[in-house]
Amino acid sequence: MRDATSSPEPAPLLAAVDAKAQVHLIVGSNPLAAARCAKVLQVGAKPVIIAPEDADLHFSLKEHIEQGSAQWVKRQFQDEDLTTLGREEVDHVVDAVFVTLSSQDPLSEHISKLCRRLRIPVNVADAPHLCSFTLLATHSDGPVHIGITTSGRGCKLASRLRREIASSLPANLGAAVDRLGSLRKQIWEEDQAATQDDSKFEVDDDDATGHSHKFNSLVTVEDSRTRRIRWLSQICEYWPLQKLVSVSEDDIKAILTAYSAEKQRDLPATVNEVATQRKGKIILAGSGPGHPDLLTRATYKAIKDADIILADKLVPAPVLELIPRRTEVHIARKFPGNADKAQEELMQMGLEALRAGKRVLRLKQGDPYLYGRGAEEYEFFRKEGFEPVVLPGMTSALSGPLFAGIPATHRGVSDQILICTGTGQKGVAPKPPSYRPNQTVVFLMVLHRLSSLIDSLVSPPNTKGPSRFRPWPATTPCAVIERASCPDQKIIRSTLEHICKAVEQEGSRPPGLLVVGATCEVLHKLEEQKWVVEEGYRELDDFQGVSDIPLATEQ
Structure with missing residues (x-):
């Protein structure tokens, strides 16, 4: 801490x-x-x-x-x-x-x-x-160099940590980095020649910078030529390492080419043509907040049985690593400003697979029906003649605060919880909720516009005449929770007055949520600090993993 x-x-x-x-x-x-x-x-x-x-x-x-x-x-x-x-x-x-x-x-x-x-x-x-x-105790694989130091407390321990980390990495990681780096340079040069404007590119000159402030920002028409480089960056961020090292340069080029061009699909022309094919099956399932042990048994079995899996971008790597190697996997090419196109693309992929008689799993982060567009997808596939099976998932809106030691409700402090989205349709900011001292509010998908949200919460309404909106006190406790339940979980505890500066200084990495309300300090007092940062979460390591539990089979 x-x-x-x-x-x-x-x-x-x-x-x-x-x-x-x-x-x-x-x-x-x-x-x-x-x-x-x-x-x-x-x-x-x-x-x-x-x-x-x-x-x-x-x-x-x-x-x-x-x-x-x-x-x-x-x-x-x-x-x-x-x-x-x-x-x-x-x-x-x-x-x-x-x-x-x-x-x-x-x-x-x-x-x-x-x-x-x-x-x-x-x-x-x-x-x-x-x-x-x-x-440092180092591990090298081509251009990849990993160093560990224990600050002089024990070189033998540093060597062991280095071995542990190296053993967890896939083989040929260095070659994959070379391949992706060469492709990134090629794409950058092509887009630079097309735009003649260096300012439009996010160049990762420093490995320590993490995400720039633009990583999840809205994509405007002027930025459309840079979408390939952004998608390649998100491939590096969200694909499991095992999948990254197994793809060839031609595979990545094909993905990026398909992204920038509308793919012409030969769909069955008539209802009778569809009816003659073997009936496919579609499952919409939530993958929970992040840790694979928090999957339901039903979703775990669906992962193992699927012919093709269409996964959200933010489904974490440990969950994706449960997918059998034989299974075809597609990761959503979603980022703000491109969400609708990426959503349509995934649904069309699912429809093609269903018409080919395949078992399709649409794997979503959290719960499918909580800001997951699950009902939209249900309606889409039902209109096409395929009735989806929906499997619930543990939503981070409730489990995220729990993993951060924040009770959603607490007697005498909060008797209600409100779940909001920080990202509205077409990038329009949703209206902020009015202050209620007995309410805990959880904002999902908010990190990319945290500053504007906080301003809207604490500022009086910019309207003439009376207003029902009550601004939130700047001293209200709050917390940003990133990658809840995962080993790299991070919590920033602060108040509305200081949270933006804290996130700017400490950095952020999606997925993340914001919790606002008095319950944030029921178990964790800030005392005189402006903010406190807590990193890491390993408590689930003491429990038997979902992949270790035998599943019942039909006799």
């Missing part, structure tokens, strides 16, 4: 440094010096080893020196080494220093002080207080 006013120990600045052609000084000749030398060579830098001529060199250091890939300065360290052994283009100042001597050796502290004075990055073995940087 962290808040805006407390002062926890600062986190280290993790960065990917381009070290090609740099000069890195290694003081020592022991096995750790050999490991540092190998690391320096791995990143394309030049190692310079400083050790007396009679030092006991590690055998791998000898090999590097004999091969000419490392330089050996055969003497004790001298202060001038820091400013004379480096590259000419930086006035011979070395780029980094690794001290592999004992942390108790007076020379270790001396070198550390010199480096800090000269602003040279320095790493001293087993002495975090003497280091200005540390090396």
Whole structure:
């Protein structure tokens, strides 16, 4: 847990440094010096080893020196080494220093002080207080590099965490990243040539930025040429990794081509033609708030039995990973401004599959009938002669607050709950509900327009004459809950006065919802903080997973 006013120990600045052609000084000749030398060579830098001529060199250091890939300065360290052994283009100042001597050796502290004075990055073995940087336990797969640090508390634990993370990643992830990166560059260049306007593109220059503020913003007519790049970005964000690494570049190109062009479908021409085909079956099912263990058994069985699954974009990867490999899967190409077209596309896919006699599962996040357009889809398929089976799902509107420790109702505080959408039809903002002190309000699909919603809640109505709308006090407790029930769940607890700034500073990632009302502080008091952030949710790990429960079969 962290808040805006407390002062926890600062986190280290993790960065990917381009070290090609740099000069890195290694003081020592022991096995750790050999490991540092190998690391320096791995990143394309030049190692310079400083050790007396009679030092006991590690055998791998000898090999590097004999091969000419490392330089050996055969003497004790001298202060001038820091400013004379480096590259000419930086006035011979070395780029980094690794001290592999004992942390108790007076020379270790001396070198550390010199480096800090000269602003040279320095790493001293087993002495975090003497280091200005540390090396991470890393896993590399092509362009993918994952680093773990325990801030000097335990390198063995960092290595284990790295192994755990690496083992959970699919094989050939690096090749998939290369493939998607190459395709993204191609699309970007094509769209740039078409628009001649760099400002229309969202360029991910920094891996740390997460979603830009435009990621889920409305798409205007002027932005239509950028839709392919946005869809590719959302493929990277929402598709399960196993599916990402299995698709080829041609597969992705075909998807994007189909997206930008209206697909001509050869539909059966007459009712009699449809009637002669094997009757398909359509199931509308809710996948719950996110964690796969919160699926109903009926939905889990539908996932296993379906011939084709049409899933919402925000159905989380752990749920999609339950889908058998043989099953055909399509992810909705939905984002604000494109929702209607994407909805029509999915329903047409479902209709084609039904007419071919297939068992179709329309998998939706949360519950199908709560802002899920489930009734619209039910009516569509019924008019086409297919009566859907509807399976309920646990809605995040009620379970999300629960996972955040917020009771939807509480005796003496709130005796009613109101569920609202933050996104109206055609992007028009819905009218805000009036303030009721005994009411808890949950807003779904609101993160992309949080600021305007909060303004509408706390501002008096901009109308002449009397109004029934009562503005909400700026001090009203509230919380933003993202990816409820998932391991990467995030909660930002604040008030209406500070929530927008909190989300702007802490970042956001859909799906998320906003809870407003006094129940937000029944179990969690803010005290004097402007906001508090809580990350992670692992409590469900202690329970048996849905995939481990045998399903009853027909005899």
